[in-house]
Amino acid sequence: MNDRQTGYVTEDGRQIGDVMLDLRDITLRFGGVEAIKNISFDIREGEIRAIIGPNGAGKSSMLNVISGFYVPQDGSVWFHGKKRAPLKPYQVARQGIARTFQNIALFEGMTVLDNIMTGRLNYTKSGMIAQAIWKGKAEREETENREKVERVIDFLEIQAIRKTPVGRLPYGLKKRVELARALAAEPKLLLLDEPMAGMNVEEKEDMSRFILDVNDEFGTTIALIEHDMGVVMDLSDRVVVMDYGKKIGDGTPDEVRNNQAVIDAYLGVAHDE
Amino acid sequence: MSADFLYGIEVVINGLMAGVMYALVALGFVLIFKASGIFNFAQGVMALFAALTLVGIMEGQVPFAHLINATFGTEIHHFGWHVPALLAIFLTVGVMVVFAWAVQRFLFRHLVGQEPIILFMATIGLAYFLEGVGDLMWGSDIKTLALGLPQGGARWLEDATAGLGGEDFYGFFIDKLDIVATGVAIVLVAGLIAFSQYTKHGRAMRAVADDHQAALSVGISLNFIWILVWSLAGFVALVAGIMWGAKSGVQFSLSLIALKALPVLMLGGFTSIPGAIVGGLIIGVGEKLFEFLIGPMVGGATENWFAYVLALLFLVFRPQGLFGEKIIERV
Numbered sequence: 001m002n003d004r005q006t007g008y009v010t011e012d013g014r015q016i017g018d019v020m021l022d023l024r025d026i027t028l029r030f031g032g033v034e035a036i037k038n039i040s041f042d043i044r045e046g047e048i049r050a051i052i053g054p055n056g057a058g059k060s061s062m063l064n065v066i067s068g069f070y071v072p073q074d075g076s077v078w079f080h081g082k083k084r085a086p087l088k089p090y091q092v093a094r095q096g097i098a099r100t101f102q103n104i105a106l107f108e109g110m111t112v113l114d115n116i117m118t119g120r121l122n123y124t125k126s127g128m129i130a131q132a133i134w135k136g137k138a139e140r141e142e143t144e145n146r147e148k149v150e151r152v153i154d155f156l157e158i159q160a161i162r163k164t165p166v167g168r169l170p171y172g173l174k175k176r177v178e179l180a181r182a183l184a185a186e187p188k189l190l191l192l193d194e195p196m197a198g199m200n201v202e203e204k205e206d207m208s209r210f211i212l213d214v215n216d217e218f219g220t221t222i223a224l225i226e227h228d229m230g231v232v233m234d235l236s237d238r239v240v241v242m243d244y245g246k247k248i249g250d251g252t253p254d255e256v257r258n259n260q261a262v263i264d265a266y267l268g269v270a271h272d273e
Numbered sequence: 274m275s276a277d278f279l280y281g282i283e284v285v286i287n288g289l290m291a292g293v294m295y296a297l298v299a300l301g302f303v304l305i306f307k308a309s310g311i312f313n314f315a316q317g318v319m320a321l322f323a324a325l326t327l328v329g330i331m332e333g334q335v336p337f338a339h340l341i342n343a344t345f346g347t348e349i350h351h352f353g354w355h356v357p358a359l360l361a362i363f364l365t366v367g368v369m370v371v372f373a374w375a376v377q378r379f380l381f382r383h384l385v386g387q388e389p390i391i392l393f394m395a396t397i398g399l400a401y402f403l404e405g406v407g408d409l410m411w412g413s414d415i416k417t418l419a420l421g422l423p424q425g426g427a428r429w430l431e432d433a434t435a436g437l438g439g440e441d442f443y444g445f446f447i448d449k450l451d452i453v454a455t456g457v458a459i460v461l462v463a464g465l466i467a468f469s470q471y472t473k474h475g476r477a478m479r480a481v482a483d484d485h486q487a488a489l490s491v492g493i494s495l496n497f498i499w500i501l502v503w504s505l506a507g508f509v510a511l512v513a514g515i516m517w518g519a520k521s522g523v524q525f526s527l528s529l530i531a532l533k534a535l536p537v538l539m540l541g542g543f544t545s546i547p548g549a550i551v552g553g554l555i556i557g558v559g560e561k562l563f564e565f566l567i568g569p570m571v572g573g574a575t576e577n578w579f580a581y582v583l584a585l586l587f588l589v590f591r592p593q594g595l596f597g598e599k600i601i602e603r604v
Contacts, residue, residue, distance in 0.1 A: 088489075091492075122491075124473040
């Protein structure tokens with residue numbers, strides 16, 4: 001199952017491909033605090049990969065390393081088989097890695113539609129001068145972007161709030177709009193930082209369905225952080241478990257569930273090291 | 274109509290024209306503040322510097338002539354050519370873009386994440402630095418900006434309106450330059466709004482103004498947008514510098530018009546482009562009208578302080594300005 005070349009077939013019969021993103025020996029420090037201690041794992045094409053762990057385990061830091069918001073002191077990130085130089089977040093985004101945030105980072109003053117349109121910025125090739133001169137080409141591009149965005153809006157069932165300023169939306173819908181913006185960028189890899197945090201049961205069910213559908217329909221590889229164990233077990237193909245910045249488990253939901261170290265971490269056994 | 278009433282109207286019109294000038298300066302402030310949260314004290318000096326550079330290029334002045342002559346014992350001051358106005362404007366825009374890049378590269382890149390007060394102090398430093406550079410590059414003498422913009426009163430308007438109010442009224446006296454400035458300002462604002470609404474970089478600019486983290490996550494380079502915004506502010510400064518320079522000569526007091534932009538921003542809000550325009554117009558009309566109606570009773574010269582008192586009232590009763598984002602804190 002950890003064969004780098006061939007991938008595997010999931011329980012529900014989906015073919016998982018080669019390694020897309022490979023994290024090798026990542027160590028991240030903030031001053032004297034080691035947020036991530038020498039962690040390695042990979043994310044394969046077409047996979048839904050979960051990162052779980054108690055509060056402060058370093059999950060969000062891990063996601064921030066992948067998306068370029070943090071630069072690790074040690075270790076390397078390999079994307080599509082190539083070692084990645086330290087990149088700025090916007091450069092990572094341009095490589096096809098989109099993300100959402102734990103605390104939602106939306107453009108509050110813009111409408112839902114405008115927010116999602118920003119996801120298409122990197123598909124807008126014509127610069128400002130070109131847009132002024134070759135109006136036809138820019139318009140075609142704009143139409144194409146709009147079509148893609150409308151598809152995402154239909155897909156996430158947010159037609160009714162297209163023109164609403166994001167600042168006025170309730171929390172659950174904001175989460176959905178943020179997902180929509182990430183999807184509009186047609187990412188190869190989608191990073192979701194606690195997509196269901198603070199949601200009620202119904203909203204969680206909706207979000208789970210969307211995540212599965214995104215993976216199924218667009219073939220998007222997804223890495224997500226989640227606290228709700230039930231959700232994680234249902235959604236993900238493979239799970240990385242972190243605790244105090246270390247990796248304590250890695251495998252299918254069943255393997256992880258029966259891992260003693262994971263059980264200890266979640267039930268709170270004294271750490272004797 | 275009575276002559277007094279007609280003169281009142283003339284005062285209002287002149288106030289509107291003056292307000293356009295204030296708005297031009299305030300616009301530069303708003304652009305930078307919106308995108309980066311930096312209150313750019315140097316905006317007025319940028320207008321001065323842009324105007325100095327424009328005159329210098331047009332006249333074929335050798336930049337840093339004093340410095341060069343003092344160092345090498347030479348006596349060069351002029352290249353001996355004159356550059357046509359339009360070309361000189363393009364070149365000046367180029368200089369302002371380089372300036373924007375340099376400010377970002379050598380100053381604000383090192384101050385990312387600092388407190389607003391630190392950034393503000395940095396722009397005060399920048400203001401004095403730029404004033405010095407302007408002096409060193411182009412000399413400190415008062416220059417006339419000969420762009421061929423129309424000067425003096427619009428006689429045709431005066432003649433056309435002279436019949437309105439009997440013997441005591443001689444027609445509306447409106448400065449031609451003010452009319453041109455108004456036209457230019459309208460085109461400039463329309464252009465800026467179109468740019469921010471319909472172009473890729475305009476959208477990215479609005480995104481950065483709204484949320485830095487979110488902007489990064491959709492692939493926008495903050496650095497690029499900040500250079501773009503400072504370049505735009507430089508361009509707006511050039512336009513303001515041209516208008517004010519043509520009106521009262523290019524001299525170092527030009528940098529003080531920045532102070533007049535402050536009350537405009539208090540009224541219009543620091544983050545609103547329409548606010549800068551409306552704020553400018555209200556201040557312009559307000560101070561002219563106040564001087565016309567109340568001035569004689571208090572011994573005149575009210576234009577010096579009226580704008581600031583008005584701003585003070587706004588600070589007390591509506592601190593976010595007319596168009597600024599409402600300050601609400603949820604508990």
